[in-house]
Amino acid sequence: MLFLCLCTIVVLQCYLAAAAVAGLASRRRKLAVVMASMLCCSPLPALSSPATGGAAVVGFSSSSRRKAHVVHPAVAVKDHDLSSSSPAACGDEGGGAVVIEEEEEVHHPSMMMSVAAPAKKKKAAVAARWRPPRLVVPAVAGADEAMAAVAAAKEREEEEAMDVEGEGFWVASRRGLRHAMEDGYGVITQRIEGHSQMAFYGVYDGHGGRAAVDFVAGRLGDNVVAAAEKQRLSEKASSPAAADHGTRGGACAATALVIDGDLYVANLGDCRAVISRHGAAAALTSDHTPARDDERSRIESSGGYVSCGSNGVWRVQDCLAVTRSFGDGGLKRWVVAEPEVSRTPLAGAGCEFLVIASDGLWNKVSNQEAVDAVAAAGDHYSVDSCRRLVDMARRRGSRDDVTVMVVDLKRFLNC
Incomplete structure (x- = not known):
């Protein structure tokens, strides 16, 4: 009998010990679930305390009988529906925060405990702020040189742009895109014997360099004025020897001489002079090009030939697009320096x-x-009119040098 009592006592003690161990294991499992929820869930701003920076807060009061609630503040729980609050990686089927309700009495002094958020949550927040990858522009060989060349070309174009306002005339000139500036101009105004005003105006268009343009611009006006004063032609101005003078390239020209109320206009090549009579335009020159029948016949009769290229431009000896010019010594057998001259009375016209x-x-x-x-400017002519024409030509695709001169003819009517 004593033996049975002892066995019963031992069995009861083992049962109580097993029950205690089972309860402790159950609590540990629930605590593990809570810790996993704290590590896997993102913070809920509405439940975060400013003082703790989003840390979990566990509260205890001095009440002698109440249930202890541990709620992770990072998850909003409504009606205990936790099926979509946290990812499956957290280890629990429902996910989200876990509320543990203990039936045991809890006796703790009033206190507040802060649990710092783990470092993994900080990394997740940084990863959430996605930034696009850096834009890396690869270095292109020669890019700096190309930019410098563009800047130099723009600076050179600004330097070669020319606007001139003179006594009764205005000039605007801009360099083209294909080569250096090869245009020029010349103006001479003076009085003859103190009673008759005379003026010379010229626009020159070079090709193959500036040598011929500079030579013509520096001498032609003086020779024409000298010829007008002496009432004779200047052989020096129109002879091939004077025009060549060891220079390379050539130059076209359109000139105007106003003397004693008459306007004399002469031209070589494709520079042109146009007069306005009561608003109507009239060309006072005819372009010297191989497209003219008389010029083509003259060249062919001299043993030369003209041809039309694929771009529709006629050329002498497959080379030059004009049939008369200063210079061009290699083609002087066919490209002559003999101008065409016209006379126009200014009074009453x-x-x-x-x-x-x-x-x-x-x-x-x-x-x-x-x-x-x-x-369009009325009687108030200015350099703006010249610039307007230059800009018009460039907007329409002109790649050549553009030089425009406007001469007020009404100032000579009362001389």
């Missing part, structure tokens, strides 16, 4: 102004368009 320009303008702007652009 309604003459208003004269437009002299290089072919950079006339290839893109018609005679009447040029006259209309200048006449």
